[in-house]
Structure formats: C-alpha cells, structure tokens
Amino acid sequence: MTKTHKILMLAGDGIGPEVMGEVSRVIKWLGENRSLNFDVTDALVGGCSYDKYGVPLTDETLQLARDADAVMLGAVGGPKWADVSYDKRPEAGLLKLRKELNLFANLRPALCFEPLVGASSLKPELVSGLDIMIVRELTGGVYFGEPRGIEILPNGERKGVNTQVYTTSEIHRAAHVAFNLAGKRDGRVMSVEKCNVMESGLLWREEAEVIGKEYPQIKLDHMLADNCAMQLVKNPKQFDVILTDNLFGDILSDIAAMLTGSLGMLPSASLGGENDGAMYEPIHGSAPDIAGQNIANPIASILSFAMALRYTFDLPDETLLIENAVNNVLAEGLRTADIMQENKATISTSAMGDAIIHAMEKISS
Ligand code: NAD
Numbered sequence: 001m002t003k004t005h006k007i008l009m010l011a012g013d014g015i016g017p018e019v020m021g022e023v024s025r026v027i028k029w030l031g032e033n034r035s036l037n038f039d040v041t042d043a044l045v046g047g048c049s050y051d052k053y054g055v056p057l058t059d060e061t062l063q064l065a066r067d068a069d070a071v072m073l074g075a076v077g078g079p080k081w082a083d084v085s086y087d088k089r090p091e092a093g094l095l096k097l098r099k100e101l102n103l104f105a106n107l108r109p110a111l112c113f114e115p116l117v118g119a120s121s122l123k124p125e126l127v128s129g130l131d132i133m134i135v136r137e138l139t140g141g142v143y144f145g146e147p148r149g150i151e152i153l154p155n156g157e158r159k160g161v162n163t164q165v166y167t168t169s170e171i172h173r174a175a176h177v178a179f180n181l182a183g184k185r186d187g188r189v190m191s192v193e194k195c196n197v198m199e200s201g202l203l204w205r206e207e208a209e210v211i212g213k214e215y216p217q218i219k220l221d222h223m224l225a226d227n228c229a230m231q232l233v234k235n236p237k238q239f240d241v242i243l244t245d246n247l248f249g250d251i252l253s254d255i256a257a258m259l260t261g262s263l264g265m266l267p268s269a270s271l272g273g274e275n276d277g278a279m280y281e282p283i284h285g286s287a288p289d290i291a292g293q294n295i296a297n298p299i300a301s302i303l304s305f306a307m308a309l310r311y312t313f314d315l316p317d318e319t320l321l322i323e324n325a326v327n328n329v330l331a332e333g334l335r336t337a338d339i340m341q342e343n344k345a346t347i348s349t350s351a352m353g354d355a356i357i358h359a360m361e362k363i364s365s
Contacts, residue, residue: 014286016074046076136249
C-alpha cells in the first residue's frame with residue numbers, strides 16, 4: 001500500500017490563503033500523477049483563528065500539527081490585529097507552534113535561479129549559481145535567555161537586559177542538522193559566532209568542533225559573524241552550509257535572502273529532532289498591502305513544499321520536478337509583479353500556479 005503523507009495546511013492571513021491555494025494545487029497534481037498519497041487537513045492559525053476562536057492557535061489545531069508529518073504554513077498577521085494583546089496576536093500562534101513542535105533548526109536556502117540573476121542587488125557574476133544553506137538555531141540564545149527585561153536602577157536610570165545563553169546539547173543538535181545537510185551538498189560547514197568577544201561564542205566554536213569530529217568527511221571552518229556579513233555580500237559563493245545561532249542567523253539569513261532578489265521567492269523549513277515535527281513556510285509575511293488581489297508570488301510557498309518533499313517525505317525526484325518547473329517558468333519570462341524585469345510578462349498568482357503545474361506536466365511527459 002502507498003504510504004500516506006500527512007500534511008496540515010495552515011494558510012493563515014493576508015496573502016497566505018492565495019499562495020497556499022497554489023501549493024494545494026501542486027499537492028493535488030502530485031497525488032494524481034505520481035501515485036503519492038497525501039492526506040491534507042486545513043485549519044486556522046493567526047488572525048483568522050483569533051477572529052473565530054479568540055486565540056491565534058487552538059489546542060485542537062496544535063494537536064493536528066503534532067499529528068501531521070509536515071505543517072505547511074502561509075503567513076500570519078496584519079494591521080487588523082495591531083491592537084490585540086501580545087499573547088493573542090497572530091504572531092504568538094506561530095511562535096507557539098515552533099516552540100510546541102520543538103523546531104530548533106531553521107533552514108533557509110539562498111538559491112539564485114539563473115533567470116533571476118539580474119534581479120539581485122549584487123553583480124550577476126557574484127550570484128550566478130549561488131546555493132547557500134543557512135542553519136539557524138531557533139529556540140535558544142538571546143531571544144529566550146533569562147534574565148531579561150527592563151528594570152529601573154536605584155539612580156533612576158532604566159536598564160534593558162537580554163541574556164545570550166547556549167548549552168552544549170542545544171549547539172550539538174543544531175550542528176548535527178548542519179553536518180547532515182552538508183553531507184548531501186558540497187560537504188562544507190562554516191560555523192559562525194563571535195568567540196572574540198562572547199563566551200557563548202567560544203562555547204559554540206568548541207562544541208561545533210566536537211560534533212565536527214563525528215563527520216570526518218565534512219570540512220568545518222569558523223568565521224566571526226561580522227566578517228560573515230561582509231563576506232556574504234563580497235563573495236557569497238564561498239559558502240555551502242552556514243551554521244549559526246538564533247540572533248546571528250536572523251540577521252545573516254536576511255542578508256543572504258536579498259542576494260537572490262525577492263522575498264516572494266524564498267522558502268524555509270523549521271525542523272526538530274527525529275520524533276519532532278517539521279514546518280515549512282515562505283519567509284515573507286502576510287503582505288496586507290497586496291492581499292486579495294491575486295498578484296502575490298506563490299513561488300516561495302511552492303518551494304517550501306518542495307523542501308517538505310526533500311526533508312520530511314524523502315522524495316528527491318518530486319523535489320527536483322518542482323524546482324526545475326519553477327526554473328523553466330522563469331526562463332520562459334513569466335513573472336509575478338514582485339520579480340518583474342524588463343521585457344517579461346506579468347502574471348497573476350493563479351496564472352503562476354498554472355504555469356508551474358504545466359511545466360511539471362511538460363517535464364514529466
Ligand atoms: P511582508 O513580508 O508581509 O511584506 C513586505 C513587502 O514584500 C510588502 O511590500 C509585500 O507586498 C511584499 N511581499 C511579501 N511577500 C510577497 C509575495 N509572496 N509576493 C509579492 N510580494 C510580496 O512583511 P511586512 O509588511 O513587514 O509584514 C506584514 C505582516 O506580516 C505583519 O503583520 C508581520 O507581523 C507579518 N509577518 C508574518 C510572518 C510570518 O507569518 N512568518 C513573517 C514576517 C512578517
């Protein structure tokens with residue numbers, strides 16, 4: 001019997017339902033044409049869940065996420081919920097999902113599709129062929145460390161405190177993800193911290209070395225985070241896998257993202273351990289400025305689903321089918337407005353979905 005792949009679709013707010021609608025069509029096509037058995041459930045997260053249930057993530061939806069092999073998330077948030085208390089904001093639903101599913105490793109590829117080389121702010125020769133994977137530790141570090149807060153000192157001054165803290169096990173599990181990925185890629189890991197000024201950075205470097213010894217076939221190097229930021233815009237193709245902490249990963253992955261052109265092109269995966277969940281989502285937000293107009297780019301979401309096929313469902317042929325279809329559509333000159341270039345044709349969200357499915361059919365025939 002064909003294995004069932006359980007997917008929870010959380011389209012969310014703003015352009016979420018539009019771009020995830022195209023993902024659903026790709027899933028349906030694969031089910032019908034590749035004898036794959038996808039069991040898809042839809043549920044609410046974010047502002048739409050708050051509107052209906054008074055919370056951005058219900059316990060029932062969380063349980064559905066736990067039961068799924070992969071969660072596909074669109075985007076959450078928007079000005080409509082700007083006055084809602086922080087614990088009920090759409091973003092709180094997303095953070096809870098990441099925490100409860102124990103998603104400690106965030107994978108962000110920065111891949112430059114050849115037809116879009118001209119859309120980068122860097123020179124074409126610097127980004128042509130670019131293929132970097134950033135592994136960002138997602139559940140530790142300064143965003144979660146205690147003590148934290150704003151206090152008033154005896155002299156009346158205010159003091160803001162956040163604590164950068166990492167334990168060996170937190171570093172080890174993120175490092176394993178990076179080394180395993182490097183084994184499927186070019187075999188190189190660049191571990192990034194600031195060990196010159198931070199003890200937690202020194203620990204990061206030493207523990208990355210410990211795990212590196214378990215992967216003798218992978219080349220491990222180290223770089224300070226400020227230098228890495230500079231190198232990403234100077235010579236980005238020197239990197240294969242970058243392994244870094246939550247704070248530096250947040251910043252470096254946004255720099256790497258812009259090397260490739262548009263937010264609308266960039267997928268991501270958040271993974272836990274073997275028995276934990278996995279969540280796949282475009283890196284962009286809910287884009288309220290263009291929501292409901294059928295003009296959003298669905299490629300980041302479709303490529304996020306391709307990542308699910310690769311990392312959760314272990315279907316490399318279908319992953320490549322989607323990635324090649326996206327490349328072919330771009331090579332034909334079809335563009336949504338956000339990636340528009342001179343002499344190309346602007347098409348809608350649904351027309352981009354049509355074109356990608358058509359390209360998948362063409363490659364398969
Ligand atoms: P955004 O990513 O939603 O939009 C930034 C700009 O990029 C906008 O001009 C938007 O139109 C454009 N854009 C984004 N995705 C696009 C796509 N697929 N196709 C074409 N254009 C696209 O960021 P923002 O405006 O800062 O945030 C809007 C809302 O989204 C906020 O409420 C924010 O909190 C939320 N947000 C959610 C997530 C998430 O769900 N993971 C991530 C970031 C922001």
